[in-house]
Amino acid sequence: MRIYGVIFRVMPINYRKWVKNTLIYAGFSISPEMFAGFSFIYGLLLAICVSFFVYITGIRVLNFSTNILTIISGLLTLIVFEIIMHSIPLFISDKIAKFVDEILPDALRLVSANIRSGLTPDKAFLLSARPEFGPLEKQIRSTAKMTLSGTPIEEAIQVIPKNINSKATKRSIDLLVEGIARGGNLANLLDGLADDIRQTKILKREVQAYVMMYAIFIFFAAGIGAPLLYGISSFLVETMQQMGSQVSVKQSFSGSMKFMTFQGIMISSDFLMLYSILSLTVTSIFGGILIGLIQEGEEKAGLRYIPLLLLVSLSVFFIARFFVTRVFTSITVG
Numbered sequence: 001m002r003i004y005g006v007i008f009r010v011m012p013i014n015y016r017k018w019v020k021n022t023l024i025y026a027g028f029s030i031s032p033e034m035f036a037g038f039s040f041i042y043g044l045l046l047a048i049c050v051s052f053f054v055y056i057t058g059i060r061v062l063n064f065s066t067n068i069l070t071i072i073s074g075l076l077t078l079i080v081f082e083i084i085m086h087s088i089p090l091f092i093s094d095k096i097a098k099f100v101d102e103i104l105p106d107a108l109r110l111v112s113a114n115i116r117s118g119l120t121p122d123k124a125f126l127l128s129a130r131p132e133f134g135p136l137e138k139q140i141r142s143t144a145k146m147t148l149s150g151t152p153i154e155e156a157i158q159v160i161p162k163n164i165n166s167k168a169t170k171r172s173i174d175l176l177v178e179g180i181a182r183g184g185n186l187a188n189l190l191d192g193l194a195d196d197i198r199q200t201k202i203l204k205r206e207v208q209a210y211v212m213m214y215a216i217f218i219f220f221a222a223g224i225g226a227p228l229l230y231g232i233s234s235f236l237v238e239t240m241q242q243m244g245s246q247v248s249v250k251q252s253f254s255g256s257m258k259f260m261t262f263q264g265i266m267i268s269s270d271f272l273m274l275y276s277i278l279s280l281t282v283t284s285i286f287g288g289i290l291i292g293l294i295q296e297g298e299e300k301a302g303l304r305y306i307p308l309l310l311l312v313s314l315s316v317f318f319i320a321r322f323f324v325t326r327v328f329t330s331i332t333v334g
Contacts, residue, residue, distance in 0.1 A: 003041070004033045006037075007040055007041070008033040016036070019036050022086075022089045022165075025093035025097070025164065025165035027096065035085075035089075039081075039082060042081070043078050047074040050077040051071070054066070054070045054073045055067075090300060090303075091304070096134075096164065097165045097169070098166075099135070100136050100164050101169060101197075101201075103132075103134065103136055104172065104194075104197060107128060107133055109190065109191065109194045110128045111128045111140075112186075112191050112194070114128055115186060115187045121147060121153050122144055123144075125140055125141075125143050125156075128144075135163075135164065136164075139160040139161075139164065142159045144156075146159060153180060154181055157177065158173060158177060168197070168200070172193055212295075215294050218294070219291060219305075221287070222283045222284055223309050224313075226283055226313065227313045227315075228320050230317055231276075231318070231324065232320060235321055277314070283313070284310040285306055287305075288302040288303065288308075289306070290302065292305060
């Protein structure tokens, strides 16, 4: 649709490049204009519907007015919808990249075996394009077609990482191109590169095992420790507020020296609940990003941990408040 193209052209150039590359890496046939326009228009329509529903029903949460909740609900709906829509191709492209990284050593060894059997490099690549290689099959087949048409092998193999969002695959192909340019034997280079990739993956797994304890600590702190503290402290503050509103102690010594005056805590329970929920939300977001950065070395890898961490932290928070309230209520009644 034309409206999609208009919306896409007014968006920032960096965003347009990101959408175009991400859709290519994910293997989507949809155009960037349609994807960006669809995400924006339908996200805006959904936000308007949610805001209209909140305004009509007159829902009130945490002592907020209906007008403020209408604006907040619309903005949150639009943000969540956009995050979900843009996370789908991002996760798919990362999944494809990880699959290619796993299967690349086997593909290189197969090409090397075909070359050692007496085949020319172009036929070796063509026969190595197996369906079990998934997205890598198309790239290997493109390399074979380029070599058959007369393109030098060091230029043709650079097509392999072109549509795959994998730094490891691109680095491996760059090393292979450099080795060929310096006159190395292609079969030996392929075998050596496959061995290096396997050794790198083994080292990466060992490093992930060592840093797993840090990830567990962050998950425990953000998902269990912080919600427990917020749940107990918010209940204690509410209790002190109720006691302060019921008891007013004023004592003074004879003479000019006056004793202190006790007053109630000037913090509403609604504000305290909102502050606790927002703090836990922010902690869960950055905690998930930090876990992804520690485990896989990329911030975007932590996006998948954010919903789980947010669900666990909020559940622990409300459960802790519930049990603390029940325990202290039973003690008071008893």
